[in-house]
Amino acid sequence: MNRSHPKKDFSVEEITELLVQFVQTQNLTEFYKWAKELHPYDLSLIYKKFPEQETKRFLLLFKPDVLADMAEALTLHEQVHLFEQLGPERTLEVMQQMDKSDLIRFMHDLPLQRREELLSNMNLDHSAIIRSVLNYPPETAGRIMTDRYRTLLSHETAKEALRESQAILHIPATSYLYVTDDEGKLVGVVSYQSLAQADDNTKVEELMTRRVIHATVDMDQEEAAQLLQRYEFMALPVVDENRRLCGVIQMDDVIDIIMDEASEDIAKMGGGSKDIDFDTKPLVAVRRRLPWLILLLFIGLISGSIVDFFEDTLNQVVALAFFMPMIAGMTGNTGTQSLAVVVRGLIGRKLDKATVLALIGREIKVGTMIGLVCGLLITVIAYFWQGDWLLGAIIGVSLFFTLVIGTLTGTCIPLLLSRFKVDPAVASGPLITTLNDILSLFIYFGIATRFLDALM
CATH class of the missing domain: 1.25.60.10 (MgtE N-terminal domain-like)
Structure with missing residues (x-):
């Protein structure tokens, strides 16, 4: 070397x-x-x-x-x-x-x-x-802001402002400087390029833009990150209740926030905790994950009680058991897909009635089309496997309805949580899957019991 x-x-x-x-x-x-x-x-x-x-x-x-x-x-x-x-x-x-x-x-x-x-x-x-x-x-925005910024006074001239800004070693032509009054209140923003091109005696207040997009110190950090992302700024000023400039949120901090929030949402959707990582001790990880799993365990017992309730149907048509895992699994999968779509779509968007209704309407159409395709496919497979068209039709119809309901469950639960100001990511994948297991088994055995005489 x-x-x-x-x-x-x-x-x-x-x-x-x-x-x-x-x-x-x-x-x-x-x-x-x-x-x-x-x-x-x-x-x-x-x-x-x-x-x-x-x-x-x-x-x-x-x-x-x-x-x-x-x-x-x-x-x-x-x-x-x-x-x-x-x-x-x-x-x-x-x-x-x-x-x-x-x-x-x-x-x-x-x-x-x-x-x-x-x-x-x-x-x-x-x-x-x-x-x-x-x-x-x-x-909050107050927690992530930095004091690495320069301010100008509105009554300064362009020449004075440029002299002050020379303390910054490197200022790209696209950089912006924040303008305050004598009390430190944010009153405007001006580009370095505007200062450099202006006459020496031009006042900063004549060059500045008075409408400044800003965050407040108590604003949620994710909302502040979305503001900066939406307007494609490199930095976002943060003010207090009196509009005094307190700090600036920079793009590198926003990247950290986006990664942290994404990790948190993924952990919640998995029924885990954002506080678990590679360095977490085993007992700590167990303590943070176990409550979710115990809750889902008891909810999952309902699935067992449904199978027990339809025991006679299952005993008389044993072939129904072959398709139980597929019905429950497919319903849980489509619900989790809808959950992921909704949680991702809620980022940076405020919902109104029209948006919610449009989303639900779209997901009904999606669930219906997915249900039709998968239902027809499993009908043909069940027929060639078991040699019974009626059995295949019952499984296909059951899968159709469970996929539609699974899609709606994965859509509506996060929307309801968002409506009540609860983080929609807590509508975790395991919870959606467990609820859909219960619904799918009830629909499956309910339809099979209705046509039991024809199956015998």
């Missing part, structure tokens, strides 16, 4: 191997030549792959600002481990270099006593900002 120059096409594993050698041989010149080329995310991967006995020496070679960028690419559990290795003093140095939104996310998950210890030892201004943000409820 040629070690003379950091090659961009080297894998993380190869670079890790080289850096380990440089640390062990104390070849700091080569170490820094390679390390300066690394993105913080790559550095975080290398940190996780580094031999445990060499990790502390590895971390000592970096300045706090580099470690701060690296820490932001780690998970909570990995951050805790990193700070344990750095020790109290160096941890504080690194934390004070971290982006405040990432640091606040870390602080939120810490035990209260440990959080207070860290905050009390931080720079006073730094800790005051973090404390004020932590006062906002979790999962």
